Amino acid sequence: MDTLLSPQLLIAALVLAAIYALIALGLNLIYGTMRLLNVAHGEIMMLAGYVSYWAFVRLGIGPLVSMIAAMLIAAILGALCYLTIFRAVVRNRQLAARLESNSLLIFFGISIIVQNILSIAFSADPRSYSYLDAIIPVFGARVELNRLVVLAIGALATAACVIFFRYSRLGLAIRALIQQRDAASLIGIDAEKINLLVFSLGFAMAGLAGSLIGMTSAISPFGGFPYTISAFIVIILGGLGNLAGGLLGAAVLAFVEIYGVAATSSAYRSILVYGLFIVILLIRPQGLLGRRAA
Amino acid sequence: MSKKTLIETILAVVGVVFLAFAPWFVGAYWLGVLLQLMSWIALTQSWVAFSGLSGYVSLAQAVFYGLGAYVMAVLWQQAPIWQVLLLAGVAATILAVVIGYPALRVRGPYFVILTLGLSEFVKYIVVAIEAATESSGRLLLGTPDPEILYYLLFGLAVIASLLTFWLSRSRWGVGLRAIREDETAAATLGVPVAFLKTGAFALSAFIPGVVGAIWVMRTTYFEPLELFSPALSFSVVTIAIVGGSDQAPGPILGATFIVILSELLWARVPQLYLILLGLLLISFVLFLPRGIYGQISALQSGKRS
Amino acid sequence: MTLLQVKGVSRRFGGVRALNDISFDMQAGEIVGLMGANGAGKTTLFSLIAGNVAPSAGEIWFDNNRIDGLAPHQVNRLGIARTFQIVRPFANMTVLENIAVGALYGRGRTMSQHRARERCMQILEEVGLADRSDMLASALTLAGRKRLEVARALATEPRLLLLDEVLAGLNATEARDALDLLRRLRASRSLSIVVIEHVMKALMQLSERIIVLHDGQKVMEGVPAEVANDPRVIKAYLGEKRGAEHP
Numbered sequence: 019m020d021t022l023l024s025p026q027l028l029i030a031a032l033v034l035a036a037i038y039a040l041i042a043l044g045l046n047l048i049y050g051t052m053r054l055l056n057v058a059h060g061e062i063m064m065l066a067g068y069v070s071y072w073a074f075v076r077l078g079i080g081p082l083v084s085m086i087a088a089m090l091i092a093a094i095l096g097a098l099c100y101l102t103i104f105r106a107v108v109r110n111r112q113l114a115a116r117l118e119s120n121s122l123l124i125f126f127g128i129s130i131i132v133q134n135i136l137s138i139a140f141s142a143d144p145r146s147y148s149y150l151d152a153i154i155p156v157f158g159a160r161v162e163l164n165r166l167v168v169l170a171i172g173a174l175a176t177a178a179c180v181i182f183f184r185y186s187r188l189g190l191a192i193r194a195l196i197q198q199r200d201a202a203s204l205i206g207i208d209a210e211k212i213n214l215l216v217f218s219l220g221f222a223m224a225g226l227a228g229s230l231i232g233m234t235s236a237i238s239p240f241g242g243f244p245y246t247i248s249a250f251i252v253i254i255l256g257g258l259g260n261l262a263g264g265l266l267g268a269a270v271l272a273f274v275e276i277y278g279v280a281a282t283s284s285a286y287r288s289i290l291v292y293g294l295f296i297v298i299l300l301i302r303p304q305g306l307l308g309r310r311a312a
Numbered sequence: 313m314s315k316k317t318l319i320e321t322i323l324a325v326v327g328v329v330f331l332a333f334a335p336w337f338v339g340a341y342w343l344g345v346l347l348q349l350m351s352w353i354a355l356t357q358s359w360v361a362f363s364g365l366s367g368y369v370s371l372a373q374a375v376f377y378g379l380g381a382y383v384m385a386v387l388w389q390q391a392p393i394w395q396v397l398l399l400a401g402v403a404a405t406i407l408a409v410v411i412g413y414p415a416l417r418v419r420g421p422y423f424v425i426l427t428l429g430l431s432e433f434v435k436y437i438v439v440a441i442e443a444a445t446e447s448s449g450r451l452l453l454g455t456p457d458p459e460i461l462y463y464l465l466f467g468l469a470v471i472a473s474l475l476t477f478w479l480s481r482s483r484w485g486v487g488l489r490a491i492r493e494d495e496t497a498a499a500t501l502g503v504p505v506a507f508l509k510t511g512a513f514a515l516s517a518f519i520p521g522v523v524g525a526i527w528v529m530r531t532t533y534f535e536p537l538e539l540f541s542p543a544l545s546f547s548v549v550t551i552a553i554v555g556g557s558d559q560a561p562g563p564i565l566g567a568t569f570i571v572i573l574s575e576l577l578w579a580r581v582p583q584l585y586l587i588l589l590g591l592l593l594i595s596f597v598l599f600l601p602r603g604i605y606g607q608i609s610a611l612q613s614g615k616r617s
Numbered sequence: 618m619t620l621l622q623v624k625g626v627s628r629r630f631g632g633v634r635a636l637n638d639i640s641f642d643m644q645a646g647e648i649v650g651l652m653g654a655n656g657a658g659k660t661t662l663f664s665l666i667a668g669n670v671a672p673s674a675g676e677i678w679f680d681n682n683r684i685d686g687l688a689p690h691q692v693n694r695l696g697i698a699r700t701f702q703i704v705r706p707f708a709n710m711t712v713l714e715n716i717a718v719g720a721l722y723g724r725g726r727t728m729s730q731h732r733a734r735e736r737c738m739q740i741l742e743e744v745g746l747a748d749r750s751d752m753l754a755s756a757l758t759l760a761g762r763k764r765l766e767v768a769r770a771l772a773t774e775p776r777l778l779l780l781d782e783v784l785a786g787l788n789a790t791e792a793r794d795a796l797d798l799l800r801r802l803r804a805s806r807s808l809s810i811v812v813i814e815h816v817m818k819a820l821m822q823l824s825e826r827i828i829v830l831h832d833g834q835k836v837m838e839g840v841p842a843e844v845a846n847d848p849r850v851i852k853a854y855l856g857e858k859r860g861a862e863h864p
Contacts (some may be wrong), residue, residue, distance in 0.1 A: 103594070112601070113597075115708075119369045119424065123549065126546060126590075126593065127593035127594035129590075130590035131586075134583035134590070247432070251429075254422075285443055289433065292430075292433035295433075299426045303422055483721050486717065486718060489707075493709060494705045496689075497707070499689035500770075501698070501723060502694060503718065504722075
């Protein structure tokens with residue numbers, strides 16, 4: 019049991035929390051502003067992971083540089099998705115009436131397409147590469163450098179987002195849109211432009227997360243699904259659309275996962291995670307920080 | 313009888329007769345294809361009976377299917393097959409009631425994700441149980457001939473289709489559709505929403521349970537990660553969207569379309585087939601949400617709008 | 618006979634007290650008006666009576682049955698029907714199909730679809746929608762949808778009908794027609810009605826008795842003439858200063 023208190027586990031939980039926080043932010047942005055359920059989130063991450071993989075293995079460019087490219091590519095993909103598909107969905111009254119279900123299905127279609135394009139391009143085998151895997155002693159734990167880098171970048175990116183949303187005008191506009199879509203557009207906030215920005219930003223964050231993950235774990239075309247599920251658990255834990263809640267949810271899930279597995283065994287990871295998910299949905303569907311809809 | 317109904321009835325009768333005698337004149341390969349077709353029809357009709365009519369998109373088909381398969385795998389050769397099949401269906405129905413009672417109190421996106429979460433949860437419990445009992449996959453020896461399995465699945469497909477056909481025309485169908493349109497208003501008009509939702513959900517689980525039990529006999533191997541795969545749930549939804557998710561002919565059309573597509577592409581370029589499936593799903597949701605049959609039906613009934 | 622009894626009913630939403638200790642009785646056959654500024658709690662009161670929401674405190678009795686806390690369909694079974702302030706038609710169903718839902722399920726009945734259809738056509742004649750029976754509900758004008766909402770509620774054959782701002786959004790002609798319709802409907806059935814209305818003239822004309830709510834409290838109740846001249850009502854609606862100027 020003293021392993022439960024080891025700094026090793028703590029660092030692992032923090033790294034996972036940072037990844038989850040990034041994923042949650044991206045997902046929450048899109049859901050919060052437009053009520054769209056992006057179940058392709060994990061696939062965007064894998065795509066970004068492959069971009070960095072390819073850049074490293076073929077071009078020798080380190081992921082710390084290629085993650086910029088990965089984020090850009092993801093952002094462009096997001097913009098394209100919005101402009102070609104979702105702008106029309108949100109506008110069309112029939113489709114908007116069942117927005118969540120319809121968006122779920124459309125994003126699911128997108129996820130299938132991305133999975134299989136990646137499979138054609140890179141084959142279905144998992145890929146990984148070694149980068150910065152020197153072991154660094156930290157507070158008595160022995161951690162690979164790349165995990166520390168992931169933690170650092172993840173934390174930085176999350177902090178940057180938090181600052182952006184709290185203090186910038188654009189961030190304020192986005193938060194206004196999340197809180198009250200109709201009222202926000204009435205006071206002059208250009209919902210369309212913000213939607214486009216939010217899509218790109220949300221995808222970009224998934225891209226960053228994917229690029230970071232590729233540094234420490236193997237990626238595969240069909241490996242995105244568990245991350246998508248985790249992302250949903252995180253944002254539901256924190257309250258759908260609640261940006262701060264997503265951060266809390268990320269921490270909760272990461273810690274439950276790491277410590278739960280350590281206390282039982284890795285076979286129980288999924289049971290723990292899904293069990294938590296079900297309990298939250300049934301007992302407090304608005305999440306830990308969400309407000310109950312009147 | 314209107315012309316449309318006459319045509320549909322004739323097609324149905326011809327189809328049933330053809331399928332009933334199919335094992336006589338198709339080879340083993342095509343029998344396998346028809347087995348798939350019958351399964352998809354049975355699974356999707358059951359889905360439509362609940363999700364199509366009520367609008368509550370359920371991703372739980374995989375768990376009912378998988379549970380049925382598990383029942384068959386565990387009880388293999390310990391009881392007559394008929395009993396086990398029945399038990400598989402009953403087990404799935406019980407699970408549906410257990411899941412459904414709490415799950416159906418949440419709406420919209422929560423429900424969809426919850427059914428997915430519950431499916432995965434049960435899947436991993438089964439995986440854990442199997443790991444604990446140290447069985448790495450169960451082998452079923454001495455399974456019935458494909459022809460027998462075919463007739464079982466064919467029968468199920470017919471029953472499932474009739475069930476959806478009847479339900480969609482019944483008073484309960486009206487109630488479910490009212491729930492789909494506006495649940496609050498429906499309740500205010502006297503529709504017992506909780507009862508209808510749970511009942512339809514439970515009903516929609518029985519046949520997938522039996523299908524799973526039959527299919528595991530076909531593959532002769534029980535592997536939980538495959539049999540409980542969410543891909544099955546998503547495929548069912550795709551078939552329903554493409555074919556039509558409001559009335560019985562929809563899933564038949566959808567399943568036929570998908571199986572044909574699969575036959576043309578899967579062997580050669582499986583990824584391309586899946587990409588096409590994804591594109592189809594997106595296109596139909598955007599442009600043809602009523603599905604092929606729904607669109608035909610709407611054009612024909614000439615409802616003024 | 619006393620049909621409806623609301624006893625000390627309150628409802629909170631989080632920190633907001635939407636209704637505070639509301640009590641009143643209603644006799645069978647009455648038309649009672651419910652009056653109050655926006656946010657006074659009128660629609661909340663309807664939701665409590667109809668079972669869409671449960672009260673935080675208090676009791677509601679209908680025909681000697683306690684109904685607070687029952688599910689909406691159970692309340693309907695006992696004989697209460699309501700319309701919504703923002704109409705909620707079943708958009709993708711035809712007018713006839715909309716009403717059929719009420720006919721098939723209202724009061725917990727199980728009647729055949731054939732008989733239900735006949736009943737519906739009768740109601741459609743009465744409300745003047747018979748020529749649009751095959752039209753999708755989403756294609757109706759607002760006036761048509763309001764009629765549909767009322768017709769659908771009537772199809773459940775209620776004893777108490779809760780009408781929530783049926784005149785809102787209608788022009789003068791449409792409103793006059795709607796009022797005539799309500800009077801006709803009331804005459805042809807033994808129906809008790811509670812009506813929420815902002816159009817003061819209509820409310821005064823229609824109601825035999827009026828209950829005034831303000832900020833979740835019951836301010837007074839009485840016949841229209843009393844209510845119109847009551848200083849508390851005038852103050853609540855027109856403000857302090859004006860109240861001092863008017864007798």
